[in-house]
Amino acid sequence: MQVYQGLDVLTNKVPLYEQNGVPHHLLGTVSSDVEFTAKKFRDSAIPIISDILSRNRLPVIVGGTNYYIQAVVSSFLLDESVEDMSETYSRDHPGTEQTNHMPDILGDSCNYNYDLLKELDPVAANRIHPNNHRKINLYLSLYARSGVLPSKLYQGKAAENWGRVDNSSYRCCFICIDAALPVLDQYVEHRVDCMIDAGLLDEVYDIYNRNANYTLGLRQAIGVREFENFLQAYFSDRMDDEMSDSSDETLLKLSTRIDDKLFKENIRGILISSCDNPQKVMLEEAIDKVKANTRRLVRRQKRRVNQLQTLFGWNISYVDATEYISKKSDECWAVQVVGPAVKMIRSFLNKDDSNGRTLDGESKTSTDTVQRDLWTQYVCKACGDRILRGAHEWEQHKQGRGHRKRMLSLRKSQSSSPA
Numbered sequence: 425m426q427v428y429q430g431l432d433v434l435t436n437k438v439p440l441y442e443q444n445g446v447p448h449h450l451l452g453t454v455s456s457d458v459e460f461t462a463k464k465f466r467d468s469a470i471p472i473i474s475d476i477l478s479r480n481r482l483p484v485i486v487g488g489t490n491y492y493i494q495a496v497v498s499s500f501l502l503d504e505s506v507e508d509m510s511e512t513y514s515r516d517h518p519g520t521e522q523t524n525h526m527p528d529i530l531g532d533s534c535n536y537n538y539d540l541l542k543e544l545d546p547v548a549a550n551r552i553h554p555n556n557h558r559k560i561n562l563y564l565s566l567y568a569r570s571g572v573l574p575s576k577l578y579q580g581k582a583a584e585n586w587g588r589v590d591n592s593s594y595r596c597c598f599i600c601i602d603a604a605l606p607v608l609d610q611y612v613e614h615r616v617d618c619m620i621d622a623g624l625l626d627e628v629y630d631i632y633n634r635n636a637n638y639t640l641g642l643r644q645a646i647g648v649r650e651f652e653n654f655l656q657a658y659f660s661d662r663m664d665d666e667m668s669d670s671s672d673e674t675l676l677k678l679s680t681r682i683d684d685k686l687f688k689e690n691i692r693g694i695l696i697s698s699c700d701n702p703q704k705v706m707l708e709e710a711i712d713k714v715k716a717n718t719r720r721l722v723r724r725q726k727r728r729v730n731q732l733q734t735l736f737g738w739n740i741s742y743v744d745a746t747e748y749i750s751k752k753s754d755e756c757w758a759v760q761v762v763g764p765a766v767k768m769i770r771s772f773l774n775k776d777d778s779n780g781r782t783l784d785g786e787s788k789t790s791t792d793t794v795q796r797d798l799w800t801q802y803v804c805k806a807c808g809d810r811i812l813r814g815a816h817e818w819e820q821h822k823q824g825r826g827h828r829k830r831m832l833s834l835r836k837s838q839s840s841s842p843a
Contacts, residue, residue, distance in 0.1 A: 425642060425645045426450075426451055426452070426488070427450050427451070427452070427453055427454045427460055427465070427468075428452065428454050428455070428456045428458075428460065428641065428642035429452045429453070429454065429455060429456055429642075430452075430456050430627070430630070430631060430642060431456075431627050431631065431642055431645065431647075431648070432452070432627070433619050433622045433623050433624050433627055434619060434624055434627055434628070434645060434647045434648070435645065437451055437452065438451070449469075449472050450465075450468060450469065450472070455641070456631065456641050456642035456643070457636075457640070457641045457642075458641055459640045459641055460641070462489075462491055462492045462494075462495035463495060465492045465495060465496065466492075466495040466496050469485070469496050470496065473496070473594075482773075485497075490725065490728045490729060490732060491728070494587055494732070494736075497589050497592050497594055497596050498587050498588060498589060498591075498592060498736075537560065538554040538560055540564065541560050541563055541564055544564070544567060544573070545563070545567065545573045545574055545575050547573075547575035548563050548573065548574040548575040549563075550800065550801040551575075551801070551813060552813070553811055553813065554811065558639075587732075587735070587736040588736050588737055589736070589737070589738055590737060597741075597768065597769055597772040597773075598732075598738055598739060598740040598741065599740070599741050599742075599743060599765055599768055599769070600729055600740050600741070600742050600743070601742075601743045601745050601761060601765075602726075602729075602742050602743070602744060602745065603744065603745045603746040603749050604746045605722070605723075605726075607746050607749050607750055608719075608722050608749070609719055609722075610749075611749050612715055612718045612719050612722065613715055615718075616647075616711065616714050616715050616718065619647070620695070620711065624647065625651075625688070625691050625692060625695070626688050628647070628648055628651045628655070629655070629684075629687065629688055629691065631643065631648065632651075632652075632655045632659075634656065634659070638652060646714060646717045646718055646721060647714050647718075650710045650711075650713040650714045650717065651707075651710045653706065653710070654703070654706040654707050654709075654710045657702075657703065657706060658687075658691065658703060691707070694707055695707055695708075727820070741768045743760075743761055743764050743765050743768075744760065745757075745760065745761050747760055748760055748761055800813075800814060800815060800818075801813060802815075802817075802818040802821075804821060804827065806827065806830045806831055806834055807821075807826065807827055807830055
């Protein structure tokens, strides 16, 4: 989200005075309405990385969304690199006709659906969640362009190399700054409150557009869409008030622009008011949703990092920032986070590369990973028909506390039922 222009508080962009003379690339360079995919990030980042390496400097990729980092460092990455995959398939299967096999039912519509994908390619449909409309559209558009089923592309070398780094053009040092979940949850609560104080509501007000698509670009960020219902109600009330005071439509449009500053002040006033009116209740609920969705994101990212190790063979070193987050001590940060991280990087840069890679060389080693079953779809009836993708995700789900509690409750209810 930091590549987009705007929402500097919400996306936590590093201000210039904190960059300490270190060049930070791609910050605030993309229009907020553009869908900036992992492939676009890869295509933007690689020339910058190449330029940095040519000057004997060390590129540092900071995230963020791990899937985007994976797109940069992996030789193959499915879904976002369908053009590359199509070219790979064509080379491996000479004579394949690249014709349009998309049924007429699609026409020019973008409202592709999961049932259609299941009909065309049930194997590919089995790999993605029925509610993941972006990937459903991606798979169907891939088929429309190439005439090749997605499940056929995602086989052979492409599937073997997908997401791995032992075939990468780069030698990578992965460091994950982690902390205990209870501490991270407290940090999320505090951080959202700080963002509200720093002007988050003003940013959300400025980007609000009743007719905008909140599933694309910057508006899909956590901290934006949660306020949509409040802002709709807020503007509706304000417009009703102004319409009752003015019959001149031109004057009304002018006054709404002039009063933007006043409207923002009113929103802040609603939040700090002592009375629990409906608007304040809606605003507080929106803030609580931001906190809850951020906590969920933390858990998804933790699971994702674990998958990068177990499924893709990434060698990730961990730095524990639990004490720093708890104490907010500069000394703690220097000793327990910066110190260990610098030691890891120095060891990485100084180690003997006889069995590894140069920064732009080929890999001579590989990391063993668990068997990657990414195409089997599992449905957990006990958890309300929750859909899991792949054996690894299914096994993790079965070991989860929520699933085990539901299974225990289900067994108890079955044992207490009359024979």
